[in-house]
Amino acid sequence: MVAVKKTVQQVENLEKYQHGFVTSIEQDFAPKGLSADTIAFISEKKGEPKWMLDWRMAAYERWLALNEPDWAKVSFPKIDFQDSYYYAAPKERTGPASLDEVDPEILETYAKLGIPLREQEVLAGVIGSPRYAVDAVFDSVSVVTTFKKELAAVGVIFCPMSEAIREHPELVQKYLGTVVPVSDNYYACLNSAVFSDGSFVYIPPGVRCPMELSTYFRINAAESGQFERTLIIADAGSYVSYLEGCTAPMRDENQLHAAVVELVALDDAEIKYSTVQNWYPGDPETGRGGIYNFVTKRADCRGARSKVSWTQVETGSAITWKYPSCILRGEGSVGEFYSIAITNGRQQADTGTKMIHLGANTRSRIISKGISAGRSSNTYRGLVSIHPKAGGARNFTQCDSLLIGKTCAAHTVPYVEARNGSCVLEHEATTTRLSEDQLFYAMQRGFSQEEAVQLLVNGFVKEVLQELPMEFAVEAQKLVAISLEGSVG
Amino acid sequence: MSLSNALLTGDLNQLPGRRDEDWRWTDLRGVIKTAPPRSPIDDRVLAAGPFGSLEGQEILIINGQSSAGLELVIAPDTRQVVRLRLVSTTDGTSHTVAFKVKLGAGAELVLLESHEGLADGYISSVDLDFDLAEGGRLERIVIADDGAHAISVNRSHVVMGPKSSFSQSVLTRGARRQRIETVLVHPGAEAQVEMNGVYLLDGQRHADITTSVEHAGPGGVTRQLTKGVVRDQSRGVFQGRILVDAGADQTEAKMGHHALILSDRAEVDARPELLIHADDVQCAHGNTIGALDEEALFYMCQRGLPEEEARSLLIAAFVDEVVCLIRDSAAQDCTRTWISDARGRT
Incomplete structure (x- = not known):
């Protein structure tokens, strides 16, 4: 009954989008619009070496030649790329050396969001939980990164991308753009030209990262986009668990978030990447405002027996368009994808994964749970590709969709390509609505309709929630409840 | 954009290719570089087709030409068995066929459709329109026995009335490029749809079974089962789309596709x-x-069966699940014979 009580409690605590406030703070902006000058401005602001500026400029040239893709099952008015700021950062005094120098407004913002920026703290209200190192990215810059010294003691590098470019150019040059090439797709190319901060992580050989690493992305400035870039390298035999969270204020305008995340796992290394995406979804009635979340996430399992596990809980954004993928290159490497995508109001999500099996005996597992409510549309789109040399490759895919209400839509579009005689692929998908019988049973036991729906939905997504680190799982469960508020009755 | 448009207009830009999402695995643009001449009229007397042993009216279309007309109408409340033979006889030529089938209210038709390649490399494009009035029942059994170097596209468009029933079984050995496509609008309203298929490919053959079912009204039922066996460097493609429109509640749709890859160079998409x-x-x-x-x-070998025989039995049993779904028992026997012949030829 504990679980039931928890659910009831959550339902009682239901609120609309909780993170929609704006922090009033002085900010520096790049001139509005996108041009070579904007890119030079960003590069200069970040004190980048020339090779980085050249890289950005080359990307910009490629981007100009690309066309915006339109194949996803999402519709939105054409984006005016000249009507946005590509760089927005809190006005620096001299650049904060310690937490005490960070603008108190920003600290308060993170306190409100429940993100622990003080090293002795742990995630909200969970006593005895493991510690988390946090990189807090506010619009285009990282404002603080915690536990850096303690991590450096074991050789782990955890810092903002701009710092990595200055301090560890050899690692950045070796790996940046090797998983998601500059011209991979329209938005990745745009990101390569204008990216601002994201996190850089390097785990040296044989090291098990002593704490969970996390980055918290916050969009605050109006009329701006966020283009973070994250690069995680797990050297041979290492392990890291990385968490990512994101929120934005409630505004009537649409804001673009076009990030690129690259993961590299060498021999026997393991990366666990978890995302709880809670960008402002727009007004549920009118569909006005909300974030366009067009993200490219890809992992390269380069080493033998390496493993990458993506877990995502997608509840926010007006439009989500992303496919965290694994290139299973190393022999015996493993890719996993666990996803919950919830759309309500007028949200649109087109998300899924790609598992590209290149090496022998590679394995992948995909569990996707989509829930659509309101007038939203939710698409699972995935690819499992077994190349001729991937003998003994194995894939299991399960995509379940749940529909709540008459006006929503759920789509499943899986692509399967098998080019090897010794592979085994299994795929199953179902689309149904909440079972009347189960609802009736729960309501007959005294739950209101909304509570009963929560209970059933929690059961539906449990398989994915249990893959999340514990503290995130608690957060995610609450988020599921909030996202579906008002979807029945 | 279609093969028939390209052949009729001679404009090869009308050909679908890899960049068209629905044709990404069946590239016609890459294999047709010049528009071939029209197939000649051929009035030779042919040996019996794969359904030759069964009774019923025969409609013969050779190289796109038919003396019996290009329409079949089944009067209300009558039952007919019709053998529709589409034969291609001339290498290096092309032809198109547009054929209409109309079932009156309560009419019943068993359509035994065979695509027979008496030459090796030709281009054939067949468009079939099926119109089923209320309560019409159509069982369509297709045997596609094209030449190894042929390019063949067979597209069907099905419109169904209330309480009608459409049951389709497609059996194919593929061709150089072959697509068998069925697009169906399901009215719901107690209508039943069953679409099954088998592809048995070897050498460098390719077969693409594509279906699209749109449930436009409430209460519709659709069942689909497609099975395939690919060996050598062959390539099997299955694309199945089930679309349920807003308001088409109580729809029940189930689709299955299962394939055996028997070689490291074969492919299934x-x-x-x-x-x-x-x-x-x-x-x-x-x-x-x-x-x-x-x-x-292992189990079968342990019971004393030679490995080859055990393999053969397992493959036969694998595809027979689809053959068992053919309702007309005589046609079922016929297809079973054709499958065992086709497998014998590989």
Whole structure:
């Protein structure tokens, strides 16, 4: 009954989008619009070496030649790329050396969001939980990164991308753009030209990262986009668990978030990447405002027996368009994808994964749970590709969709390509609505309709929630409840 | 954009190719570089086709030409068995066919359709329109026996009335490029749809079974099962789309695609799609691809069967599940014979 009580409690605590406030703070902006000058401005602001500026400029040239893709099952008015700021950062005094120098407004913002920026703290209200190192990215810059010294003691590098470019150019040059090439797709190319901060992580050989690493992305400035870039390298035999969270204020305008995340796992290394995406979804009635979340996430399992596990809980954004993928290159490497995508109001999500099996005996597992409510549309789109040399490759895919209400839509579009005689692929998908019988049973036991729906939905997504680190799982469960508020009755 | 348009106009830009999402695995642009001449009129007397042993009216279309007209009308409340033979006889030529089938209210038709390649390399484009009035019942059994170097596209468009029933079984050995496509609008309203298929490919053959079912009204039922066996360097493609429109509640749709890959150079590509706009539905698809079950093989060998025979039995049993779904028992026997012949030829 504990679980039931928890659910009831959550339902009682239901609120609309909780993170929609704006922090009033002085900010520096790049001139509005996108041009070579904007890119030079960003590069200069970040004190980048020339090779980085050249890289950005080359990307910009490629981007100009690309066309915006339109194949996803999402519709939105054409984006005016000249009507946005590509760089927005809190006005620096001299650049904060310690937490005490960070603008108190920003600290308060993170306190409100429940993100622990003080090293002795742990995630909200969970006593005895493991510690988390946090990189807090506010619009285009990282404002603080915690536990850096303690991590450096074991050789782990955890810092903002701009710092990595200055301090560890050899690692950045070796790996940046090797998983998601500059011209991979329209938005990745745009990101390569204008990216601002994201996190850089390097785990040296044989090291098990002593704490969970996390980055918290916050969009605050109006009329701006966020283009973070994250690069995680797990050297041979290492392990890291990385968490990512994101929120934005409630505004009537649409804001673009076009990030690129690259993961590299060498021999026997393991990366666990978890995302709880809670960008402002727009007004549920009118569909006005909300974030366009067009993200490219890809992992390269380069080493033998390496493993990458993506877990995502997608509840926010007006439009989500992303496919965290694994290139299973190393022999015996493993890719996993666990996803919950919830759309309500007028949200649109087109998300899924790609598992590209290149090496022998590679394995992948995909569990996707989509829930659509309101007038939203939710698409699972995935690819499992077994190349001729991937003998003994194995894939299991399960995509379940749940529909709540008459006006929503759920789509499943899986692509399967098998080019090897010794592979085994299994795929199953179902689309149904909440079972009347189960609802009736729960309501007959005294739950209101909304509570009963929560209970059933929690059961539906449990398989994915249990893959999340514990503290995130608690957060995610609450988020599921909030996202579906008002979807029945 | 279609093969028939390209052939009729001579404009090869009308050909679908890899960059067209629905044709990404069946590239016609890459294999047709020049428009071939029209196939000649051929009035030779042909040996019996794969359904030759069965009774019923025969409609013969050779190289796109038919003396019996290009329309078949079944009067209300009558039952007919018709053998529709589409024969291609001349290498290096092309032809198009547009054929209409109309079933009156309560009419019943068993359509035994065979695509016979008496030459090796030709281009054939067949468009079939099926119109089923209320309560019409159509069982369509297709045997596609094209030449190894042929390019063949067979597209059917099906419109169904209330309480009608459409049951289709497609059996094919593929060709250089072959697509068998069925697009169907399901009215719901107690109508029944069953679409099954088998592809048995070897050499460098290619076969693409594509289906699209749109549930436009409430209460419709669709069942689909497609099975395939690919060996050598062949390539099997299955694309199945189930679209449930808003308001088409109580739809029940199930789709299965299962393939055996028997060689390291063979390929199977699949895209089973569910596009759902109504909430009170039960829709599911399953898709499996893999080698023969080693455990089953071991079990049979252990019982004294030679390995080759055990393999053969397992493959026969694998595809026979689809043959068993053919309702007309005489046609079922015929297809079983054709399958065992086709497998014997490989």
